[in-house]
Amino acid sequence: MDKNLLRTVIADQEYYFEQAKGSVKREFPANFRVAPEIVIITGIRRCGKSTLLQQIRTGQSEKDYYINFDDERLMSFKVDNFQLLIEVFHELFGEQKTFYFDEIQNVEQWERFIRRLHDTGNKVYITGSNARMLSRELGTHLTGRYLSCELYPFSFREFVLLKNPRVLGENLYKTSVKAEVVSLFHDYLHNGGFPNFIKTGDELALKTLYENILYRDIMVRNNITNEKQIRELVAYFAGNYARLSTNSELAGIIGVKNASTVKKYIGFLADSYLVFQTNKYDYSVSKQILNPKKTYFIDNGLVRRIGFSFSDNSGHLLENLVFIELLRRGKKIYYHKKKLECDFVLVEDNTVTYAIQVCHVFSSEKVKQREINGLLEAMNAYNLQKGLIITDDTEEEITNDNKKISILPAWKWLL
Template sequence: MALASQDRTLLPICKQSFNFCVIIETRVSILAKLKNSSAFYIIMKIEDIVLQNPWWKSAGWEKADRDLRQLEGLKYIYDRKEYLPHKNGVFILYGPRQVGKTTWIKQRISEMLKGNTSTNVFYMNSEMVRDRFELYDAIKTVISLYNPKEMFIDEISAVEEWERAIKGLVDAGLLEGRRLVLTGSSSVNIMKKAERLPGRMAQGQYKFRYYPLSFKEVARVYGIEVKTPHEAMARLDELNSILYAYFLHGGFIKAINSLNKEEVLGENIFSLYSAWIDGELAKIKRSPETATHIMDGIANAMTNDVSWSSLARGISHPTIAEYIEILKNMFVVDYIEKSKRAKAGATKNKKIYFTDPFIYWLSLFKSRKIISAGKSDIDETTAGKLAELSVYKNIKQHLDLKLGENEFDSRRYIHFEKERTGETDFVVDYGGRTFKLESKFGKTIKEREGIVYLTKDTFSDNKLPLSVFLMFPEDSLQLLKL
């Protein structure tokens, strides 16, 4: 009996990957013989792998790709083309879910192939494999059969002990001459597991954080391309015109499109991202209700220095501290500490922020305080909170991209000060320089020497419009006379 073409594709898998040198005439007999082995599972999964790599068989695959098809009909799209270095090695790209990592991968694959078919590029969502052994076997099989040079493994943190599979592939020499990009959504999983791969990652920076869009990137989404701080000052009215929209949708491209289509952020967009947070918590057996309670406390306390125990009544300090670290690792919140230059004996309180303006509104939705959010919901107090949050977010992302550190931690560079003479929102130390920043969006300013004040639209020797600073968190300070 002759083998069907689909069945014949399975023979090399058995022979090359699992050393089964039997004569098999039908697909049924293949599966029967391998039913209780790991080979059986890989053979069943190789078809799924082929489905995830449609460019192996046909050009024009983009039209049917679910991730790229979601971009159709969207008014606003942003493509971070140059985000990883073009060199061989193992790289890690991680950030919150629903921020566009998978879409970024598909855009890169489309760009690499330029309309051609090729097995040189391999993609796999690791949620399709059960453990590190199947992860190892799946990648080894694809390398044996197709010899791809560009490899993308999505959501690697879904696999327990994934680093052991990658270590085995590197040590076996199977990844030489290839670029392997691993993506994940949990920073603690990625960072701790990657530490177990000494000498096996790419040279130089190999860990990259994939954040929601910065204000500068959002401006580009809206068609505002500004190259220098001076040009930003000249186009201040344009930048300010999108600032309140940014205070709502932040850097999430789906939220940008939702707001511009509906004029408010509604239940659909909030529910999508709420499910992300609740789903990640469920995976580690933590309570979404407890997290929501703590997030509500953060929304109320944001811009003030606080103790963890003050954030939520009825929840113990250790529990709050644990959940804050979990939410931090999920890219939901972040916090800074008091500057070491401050006088001894001062409070150990911290200032905690959501990582993006959109997540502030999401926290209110999860707490059932709002069902939608629009520009009319941004009063003076809320604008002040979101302005300060935006300052922190954009400083952090700027420093991360500029410094290029694998283990970037903003707390090494960004602090706050609170002394008798007043509070300083952000003290930024890096490269032997120090910048002191106060977010005063629409607030009365009581000036102190050496402080840069970020205002709604005032420009003077020590005052800078917020939107100009957000565009250029470092270079814009050169406009001032301090």
């Protein structure tokens, strides 16, 4: 690795970093700024991690060092080049004590260097686009030395802050304001929250993002040679998200010999934050593992651009959106299924604490009663007194056998 190349990369990145200031303040734990631990921010590619780093840097008074390893000029950068990088930083900016490393998972064995930086009294922020880096890379070398948070594409509130922040200071039940919020919600429901796509509407850029995730974060990182099988698996999930499936069924669909291969592939997709799966809640962990799983996508806008749908799928889009929002809120999520179904049950300390049903529209009284009954079955199974049904635009309170069910419009729940 050449010093002059590093100087050029650092200077170029610093310039573009300053030019690309984000207009929406991302949510971030305030205590992370002052904590002595290494701060690790993970999330899918292009969800706004670099923008968040910029916002953190802007809020700090001290000078610092920054580099983004998602740069083709740094493809040959190895762990033993870090010392050279430090020398270049010192030559350019003098000695500083705060480091920002973007997309550090591109450097093998990076955690050894980061540990040394931390142990010598430096403050370190890093980002990565792979969930596995929190377990595999950090488990041995950085245990007890880091704080982590996961970043997702824009929440609905962040989406509104970008599109029309004025409405958040208004009475949401004022006719004109509510109409604007509902319109924004339908935009968000169908187009998702990837920051660049929301700002530009560039469909090609969103599809290119998917190709980069598939190729760089999934296939190359995991040395996958059978591209066809991975593409078919993603295509199936993109057309059948928020639905149940088993690994055996999926093996037959994509043409692999055994379910263990499918399980491995799904793990790779999950590591890249492209898809997530939920288990059926059961007191037996083995039964949780054996039962069919529900699969969800990171973003509605992305899944609509890579999937095939020949009918209105607003119901599944809403369920997918609610699932991602629950993840964003740090919830541990399962589904309930006995005689009836409930979309989500939330678990804390091995106890179900809340049940949520999602129904886009009550198209008939029969549909409404079916959704209520599914929620009530879950509430009775786990001795819950309160439950929630999230809809497109219905608001109501129901009491059934001393159990309270709130029916809320999704836009109100999200805000």
